[in-house]
Amino acid sequence: MNPLGELYNYSKFMVLFESNKDKPWDSWLDFVKLLVPGKQGVVGLLKTKEGGIYCVFKLSQYINNLIIHESVVMDGLSSLSSYCPHFCKSFGLVDCYRNPETVKKESPFVQKSNIPYMISDKMLLQEYIDKSNKFYNYIKSAKINDDVLFSTIKQVLLGTCMAQRRKQFTHYDLHSLNIMMKKCNKDLVFLYVLDSENQLCVPTLGHYPIIIDYGFSYINDMQDGPLWPTLEHTSSGFVSDRFDPITDPKLFLVTVSYEIKQHRDSAGSRILRKTVRNLFKPLSIEWDCGWDETEQHDAPYEILKIIKKYCNNSVLFNNHPGDCIDLIHSLIILPCDQQDSSSFDISVKTFIKEWSKIEQVITDSFYLLYILRGLVDAARYVRSMYMDSETSASAVKTFTDKLHECINKVAKFCNPKNIKYESMLCSIYVFSSCIEDVYQKFISDRMTTKEKEYNDMPMKTIEHIYAAVDSNLPTEYIYSDKTTICIMDSVNDKSFVFKLEPDEIKKINSIHSFCRGTIMYDIYKDKHMITSQKTI
Incomplete structure (x- = not known):
């Protein structure tokens, strides 16, 4: 069901x-x-x-x-x-x-x-x-009471907690415009089974959130794969090549508590804002948007400083250097590791020299970016072949054919002259490797600073952050025969629905709200003889 x-x-x-x-x-x-x-x-x-x-x-x-x-x-x-x-x-x-x-x-x-x-x-x-609405619209609406907002906040925190535990997920842009709200039965209660020892319940009060827009997100499925996302917002705290357990609760709670305080000056909004300030007080952040407050530039800026002197030889690299770097860094295979970047200058100089020969016959920046993306895709496709001496010549030919195929999709019968394709291919591999080395050093230094601040926080996990919010703003809900419990069992990868008996309802209503999740799960296990497995 x-x-x-x-x-x-x-x-x-x-x-x-x-x-x-x-x-x-x-x-x-x-x-x-x-x-x-x-x-x-x-x-x-x-x-x-x-x-x-x-x-x-x-x-x-x-x-x-x-x-x-x-x-x-x-x-x-x-x-x-x-x-x-x-x-x-x-x-x-x-x-x-x-x-x-x-x-x-x-x-x-x-x-x-x-x-x-x-x-x-x-x-x-x-x-x-x-039939959904942005959480931001809920915050602004006088028809939505505070309790629904606070219930939603708790649901988002626990949903994110499940994704952190299972997938080392970090959204990195978790704010009220990236959360859609749906209506449900007002007597539906979510019971989050985090592991065999931690079960937490949240009455939905008739509304539940769905998180959208994962353009800056990190998930552990990205490991051993290309670095697809941009890293142009690292100064704000968007470090999309790795897991950060604090960023999501920090940005989410700082932004929504600010918005709720702005739009409704209620006792609950003041309690939430004060709680959030106490939770994240040790962090250097902007208190309206939750972004990191730092004088550092973004990671790609460090690359631009190195390659800038060569960009004048290319219209595309001169006008769109950030876009070019984002495409080339997709040759990096996660996780980022330390590399030899001593050949950075020569690799950039060599690649742009060969690339500029394409610009002699194609001038539209959008089509040039399209060709550069195709070139990088072709380089990724033949990399293992090129690294094997027995198939390296074949790899260069395949790379050449794929690049010509890409060019001809946006410029029929176009054949740039005098390109040294192996020089182009080899130099972009070295170019991307040097970018990886700069990224690894820059982001590692940035994360070291952030982790020192995290260590000073009073609550260091999303579970504890949730507990602080819930203890200060408990959801007022009386369990009854109309209540439906939906168990989200991350231990057994299943969801279940069950109803409470009259004596169980009385017991649940008599205990502290923070204990109700575990008691309800025990009731369900006793009824259905589920053996709980502790997560590893």
Whole structure:
């Protein structure tokens, strides 16, 4: 039994997706409209031709690897979907052709007369959370009382806790605009089974959150894979190549407590804000947005300082150096390790010298970024071949063919002259390795500083942070025969629903709210003889 009623359309769409994902997307889906965009993405609504089921699509506004990165994160979070409803679910990636000058006001799939070539790209399909509202709108609304907001905060903290424990997940941009709110039975209570010793319950009061937008997120599924996300916001605390257990509760609680205090000057809002200030007082942060307060630059700035003197030889690197670095650093395989960066200058100089030969025949920056992304993808594809002396020559040929194929998608019959393809290939490998060395040193130093501050915090885990919020703002709810308990069992990867007997209801109402979760879980285990397994 699913008390949230969300699985039916998701399951139906997934069946259609698996049957059609290798076909042109518009053979089984229709474009409906664009939705309110995010910071980096173009987001819209599609509908299946068969059955009329809606889904959300997402494209990057820029030429980067945002969509692949979000897909990796959402695929990793899917392992929680059998018991935790707090994360938006994805269906997967499909290929599409899009307008290279995509704006956030019209269909990205329509070719305009002034656009010579559409570009091939990846499009992420994810569930459509219908009849929902932003948590920020809840905060502003006079119709939503404080208790619903505080219940939502607790649900977000415990959902994030489950993802941290299972996947070392960090969202890095967890604020009220990245949380969708859905309605449910007002007597539905969530029981979060974190492990055999920790079970915590939160009355939903008729509302529950779903976290969206994973463009800056980290998840352990990224390990041993490419560094897809940008690192251009490390100064704010967005360190998307690694796990940080404090960032999410910090940014989330600082921002929502600020917004709640701004929009409703109630006793509860003042208690929440004071609690949050006490929790994170040792941290150097901006108290309105939760970002780190530091005079340091972002990690890519350290790269720009080194390569700047060579960028004048390339229009693309001179005008869009950050975008170029984001693409090239996707050759880094996580985790970032110390590398030999002594050849940084020569590798950059060599690569830009060969790259500039492409710029002699193609001048459009968007198409050049597209070609650079294709070049990096080709280099990634042949890397293992190139490192083997017996297949290195074949690797260079394959790289050359793939690069020409990419160029000809946006410039028919174009053949740049005099490129030394092996020099180009070898230099970009060294270039990316040197970037990795700079990143590793810079981010490790930054995290050392942050961890010293974390050690001074009174509560050092998300579980303890939740406990501080709950003890200061307990949810007022009287259990009755109408109460439905939904167990989110992260130990056994299952969810269960059960009702309390009259004597059990009386017992639950008589004890402290912080103890109720464990007592309810014990009641359920006694009834159904579940053997709890302690998490490792």
